[in-house]
Amino acid sequence: METKKYTIKDIARLAGVSAGTVDRVLHQRGDVSEKSRQKVQQVLDEINYQPNKFAIGLAAKKSYRIVCILPQGFEGDYWSSVKAGIDRAAREMLDYNVTVELLPYRHADEANYREVCHQMTHEEADALLIAPNFRESTLELTRHLDAQQTPYLFVDYNVKEAHPISYIGQESWQSGYLAAKVLMREYQDGDELVLFMTGSKKSPAEIQMQRRLEGFTTYLSEHYSQLPIYDVVLDKENETYNQQVLDDLFNRHPKVALGAAFNSRVHIVGRYLERSGRQLRSILGYDLLPKNVSCLKRGTVEYLIGQRPGLQGYYGILALCDHMVFKQPVPPLKYMPIDLLMKENIDYYFEMHT
Amino acid sequence: METKKYTIKDIARLAGVSAGTVDRVLHQRGDVSEKSRQKVQQVLDEINYQPNKFAIGLAAKKSYRIVCILPQGFEGDYWSSVKAGIDRAAREMLDYNVTVELLPYRHADEANYREVCHQMTHEEADALLIAPNFRESTLELTRHLDAQQTPYLFVDYNVKEAHPISYIGQESWQSGYLAAKVLMREYQDGDELVLFMTGSKKSPAEIQMQRRLEGFTTYLSEHYSQLPIYDVVLDKENETYNQQVLDDLFNRHPKVALGAAFNSRVHIVGRYLERSGRQLRSILGYDLLPKNVSCLKRGTVEYLIGQRPGLQGYYGILALCDHMVFKQPVPPLKYMPIDLLMKENIDYYFEMHT
DNA sequence: CTGTTAGCGCGTTCAA
DNA sequence: TTGAACGCGCTAACAG
Numbered sequence: 001m002e003t004k005k006y007t008i009k010d011i012a013r014l015a016g017v018s019a020g021t022v023d024r025v026l027h028q029r030g031d032v033s034e035k036s037r038q039k040v041q042q043v044l045d046e047i048n049y050q051p052n053k054f055a056i057g058l059a060a061k062k063s064y065r066i067v068c069i070l071p072q073g074f075e076g077d078y079w080s081s082v083k084a085g086i087d088r089a090a091r092e093m094l095d096y097n098v099t100v101e102l103l104p105y106r107h108a109d110e111a112n113y114r115e116v117c118h119q120m121t122h123e124e125a126d127a128l129l130i131a132p133n134f135r136e137s138t139l140e141l142t143r144h145l146d147a148q149q150t151p152y153l154f155v156d157y158n159v160k161e162a163h164p165i166s167y168i169g170q171e172s173w174q175s176g177y178l179a180a181k182v183l184m185r186e187y188q189d190g191d192e193l194v195l196f197m198t199g200s201k202k203s204p205a206e207i208q209m210q211r212r213l214e215g216f217t218t219y220l221s222e223h224y225s226q227l228p229i230y231d232v233v234l235d236k237e238n239e240t241y242n243q244q245v246l247d248d249l250f251n252r253h254p255k256v257a258l259g260a261a262f263n264s265r266v267h268i269v270g271r272y273l274e275r276s277g278r279q280l281r282s283i284l285g286y287d288l289l290p291k292n293v294s295c296l297k298r299g300t301v302e303y304l305i306g307q308r309p310g311l312q313g314y315y316g317i318l319a320l321c322d323h324m325v326f327k328q329p330v331p332p333l334k335y336m337p338i339d340l341l342m343k344e345n346i347d348y349y350f351e352m353h354t
Numbered sequence: 355m356e357t358k359k360y361t362i363k364d365i366a367r368l369a370g371v372s373a374g375t376v377d378r379v380l381h382q383r384g385d386v387s388e389k390s391r392q393k394v395q396q397v398l399d400e401i402n403y404q405p406n407k408f409a410i411g412l413a414a415k416k417s418y419r420i421v422c423i424l425p426q427g428f429e430g431d432y433w434s435s436v437k438a439g440i441d442r443a444a445r446e447m448l449d450y451n452v453t454v455e456l457l458p459y460r461h462a463d464e465a466n467y468r469e470v471c472h473q474m475t476h477e478e479a480d481a482l483l484i485a486p487n488f489r490e491s492t493l494e495l496t497r498h499l500d501a502q503q504t505p506y507l508f509v510d511y512n513v514k515e516a517h518p519i520s521y522i523g524q525e526s527w528q529s530g531y532l533a534a535k536v537l538m539r540e541y542q543d544g545d546e547l548v549l550f551m552t553g554s555k556k557s558p559a560e561i562q563m564q565r566r567l568e569g570f571t572t573y574l575s576e577h578y579s580q581l582p583i584y585d586v587v588l589d590k591e592n593e594t595y596n597q598q599v600l601d602d603l604f605n606r607h608p609k610v611a612l613g614a615a616f617n618s619r620v621h622i623v624g625r626y627l628e629r630s631g632r633q634l635r636s637i638l639g640y641d642l643l644p645k646n647v648s649c650l651k652r653g654t655v656e657y658l659i660g661q662r663p664g665l666q667g668y669y670g671i672l673a674l675c676d677h678m679v680f681k682q683p684v685p686p687l688k689y690m691p692i693d694l695l696m697k698e699n700i701d702y703y704f705e706m707h708t
Numbered sequence: 709c710t711g712t713t714a715g716c717g718c719g720t721t722c723a724a
Numbered sequence: 725t726t727g728a729a730c731g732c733g734c735t736a737a738c739a740g
Binding site: 052053054055057058091094095171174175177178181182185186311314315335336337338339340342344345347348349350 | 404
């Protein structure tokens with residue numbers, strides 16, 4: 001592969017014009033005489049000119065602004081991981097004059113979400129990363145963006161009627177199905193099962209949870225159709241209440257031996273068991289929050305399923321940049337791996353490189 | 355996102371020196387007074403300086419040559435994955451005038467390995483990535499490299515007495531321990547166990563295998579000390595022989611229900627079972643070779659453990675470049691995750707980004 | 709030892 | 725319509 005490196009100066013020399021003119025031809029910036037244009041074009045046709053990426057990057061004055069609309073995260077939770085991935089990508093893209101800003105909304109607060117979406121229709125942004133929530137406000141925003149030709153991308157949850165350049169997410173149903181298979185490996189005759197949930201609020205987080213549950217129960221109905229299953233609804237904050245509910249469960253159903261939590265709060269159960277001295281043979285939960293991980297390491301929780309929130313944020317930003325800055329095609333759909341973590345492999349786990 | 359871009363000029367201004375001095379400190383090029391060095395270092399410690407890669411690429415007239423000493427891989431095997439990761443990193447680093455060359459050796463051929471190592475002491479290379487094999491030749495080479503101040507890095511296997519800038523590998527013992535726990539979840543009373551091995555040759559590949567086995571048997575001795583275990587040694591190529599050995603095993607030990615292969619050739623067992631119509635309740639194997647993955651998808655093999663060979667190669671090259679080209683610190687030790695794959699999550703798995 | 713300076717290749721002025 | 729000149733941030737050579 002004979003690939004001499006030609007520069008704009010080379011081309012200018014070969015065509016007998018100046019570098020400025022070559023640049024004008026290359027970028028179709030007009031103000032070039034037909035004669036000059038032809039001479040330059042002729043040279044371009046003969047050689048295989050590949051502009052130096054570094055020089056472009058260094059000289060580029062153009063800058064890009066990406067806005068990220070997502071739930072505000074709290075220390076160590078799911079959304080703070082997404083944010084960490086976004087931050088990381090932002091750092092990598094800094095050289096390309098890409099700046100990334102966060103526009104957080106309060107989870108499950110429809111008025112606030114609407115307001116944030118509405119605010120976006122007034123702001124200038126070259127691209128958006130959105131973790132969508134309520135449907136109507138989302139569609140209102142995306143219609144606006146579609147009209148403006150502003151590219152946007154969904155993470156975590158996909159809104160079907162919109163036209164994002166890509167959706168990056170998780171296959172919740174499948175992860176639930178896997179969860180059931182893994183957990184039920186430990187089933188013994190007579191065991192009973194408990195599922196831990198949170199009260200439904202119709203938010204995407206709940207929808208993901210529902211899908212996990214559907215996958216889970218599908219597996220159960222295929223293999224353990226007669227299994228007694230109890231549902232327990234835990235509160236996000238009220239510890240006393242949770243304590244009561246769990247006490248009640250274990251008092252009433254002493255044969256419960258397996259448990260699964262479909263949100264990221266399996267640590268509530270883990271801590272309860274540690275405090276109360278009760279035991280389950282095996283518990284499975286979702287998301288690698290520090291609290292969950294420490295339950296896993298102590299052996300209170302047996303399995304955690306991870307779906308790489310950080311990588312979602314990271315890929316999201318990179319995909320927007322590929323589209324916007326590098327004009328590269330972007331896959332319209334990207335699922336994250338379904339990672340299965342146990343006490344024995346958690347120490348070696350990492351979501352992203354480094 | 356508070357990530358201001360600092361340039362060398364900024365640092366120079368903050369430290370009260372000139373850009374040239376900052377550059378000298380960054381590149382440890384010497385000829386800097388201790389006082390200046392400290393002032394610059396202090397600034398560097400406070401800010402998060404990320405050199406502009408475009409400028410580096412543009413200004414760099416220097417070119418780098420990385421040589422990779424590793425076993426020659428064959429279509430789809432472990433080493434071909436490592437190589438794929440290396441190639442990928444090489445492509446990314448091409449713009450920085452980094453070229454990567456492969457110097458393959460024949461697996462388990464000591465004379466050949468010695469020869470290759472010896473050859474390296476005569477060649478010019480700016481950095482080496484080594485998948486070490488026989489100890490003496492390796493140390494001979496690394497002593498030479500140490501003397502020349504040529505940076506090198508180990509992947510896959512670590513040689514304790516050498517001084518690589520980093521070791522990137524896998525925790526084989528731990529993965530074996532995990533393997534046992536996972537597999538034994540399916541144990542039922544009276545089950546017997548079979549372990550599939552290859553003849554030992556004292557090469558690092560065998561050592562990794564041994565460590566996996568040690569981890570595995572440690573778990574067994576902790577939890578199932580009375581379990582009947584049969585060892586079967588399979589041949590790499592001789593299918594007829596393998597058929598006989600396996601026939602023999604299953605005829606003699608009809609209660610064998612669980613199996614584990616500690617090299618990447620679990621597909622031999624999988625295919626045998628498919629052909630012969632025999633069954634095991636559960637088989638675990640290592641490495642995501644296409645043949646193994648297809649057994650997993652068909653359900654013949656229940657678990658595969660992956661240790662990201664491709665990522666090892668990829669990281670290896672990037673780490674050498676970070677050290678050599680970008681003067682970034684490199685973590686001296688990096689373990690790969692221990693991935694647990696099943697039929698239900700294999701479709702969503704990927705080793706590296708994209 | 710240290711500051712200054714000349715590029716690297718391209719985009720973008722600004723004069724001509 | 726064109727050419728020339730400047731600067732992006734960094735490296736390396738050179739002059740003090």
